[in-house]
Amino acid sequence: MNMENTFKREINSLDKIFDFISEFSIQNNLDESTVFTINLIIEELFTNMVKYHISNPHKVFISLAKNEDVLTIVLIDYDVEPFDLTKVQEYDRHKPLEARTPGKLGIHFIKKMMDNIEYDYKDRQSKITLTKYLRNE
Amino acid sequence: MFEATKSATDLVNLSGRFDASQVDKARAVFDGINETCTIDFKDLDYISSAGLGVLLKTQKRVSEKGHKLKLINLNKHINEIFKYAGFNTIFEIE
Numbered sequence: 001m002n003m004e005n006t007f008k009r010e011i012n013s014l015d016k017i018f019d020f021i022s023e024f025s026i027q028n029n030l031d032e033s034t035v036f037t038i039n040l041i042i043e044e045l046f047t048n049m050v051k052y053h054i055s056n057p058h059k060v061f062i063s064l065a066k067n068e069d070v071l072t073i074v075l076i077d078y079d080v081e082p083f084d085l086t087k088v089q090e091y092d093r094h095k096p097l098e099a100r101t102p103g104k105l106g107i108h109f110i111k112k113m114m115d116n117i118e119y120d121y122k123d124r125q126s127k128i129t130l131t132k133y134l135r136n137e
Numbered sequence: 138m139f140e141a142t143k144s145a146t147d148l149v150n151l152s153g154r155f156d157a158s159q160v161d162k163a164r165a166v167f168d169g170i171n172e173t174c175t176i177d178f179k180d181l182d183y184i185s186s187a188g189l190g191v192l193l194k195t196q197k198r199v200s201e202k203g204h205k206l207k208l209i210n211l212n213k214h215i216n217e218i219f220k221y222a223g224f225n226t227i228f229e230i231e
Contacts, residue, residue, distance in 0.1 A: 033214060
């Protein structure tokens, strides 16, 4: 069962996004750990899209798909500057407390928790495709 | 529904979902922590980098005065997130 929807570009859309993920998870009988992962990954990406293009009037497209043991998450952001998360410098998890900032933490989680990340940018449209192989859980 | 409740001078209870939309609500409580404090995660289901940012900022601020946050009762998913972030080395976690 696949699902897709668009969400208003504001932090308060998170509740609707979590409801959307919950409905998909129930329909696909996903376990608690996978649901936590999807919530986290989508929140991190969506909040970045809100933060960096706050005045953009376009909604953000999100789709979720499960085919056998492959989970695919797609986010599309319209009329934006490019931001290739695959090229973001690695987060240093060994820095001392005084040197720590929360920056890049969200992208670090995505890289740790997903099996494949693709970024496409064309006609001012950013498309992020994330894949997770559920049989590895 | 997220709640951060200061139930004693040295104890804060978290519950629900600590996502980016709850940062202001959390800051209202965490900004009032000025000494060593236990943060009880028993009823917290979820946290994202936005929530971790609030904890990190508070830990940095109180540690400058020789104090710290002590985190207890993290569920297995949140514990995993702390390890991914390397936060298990900068917080005392029980």
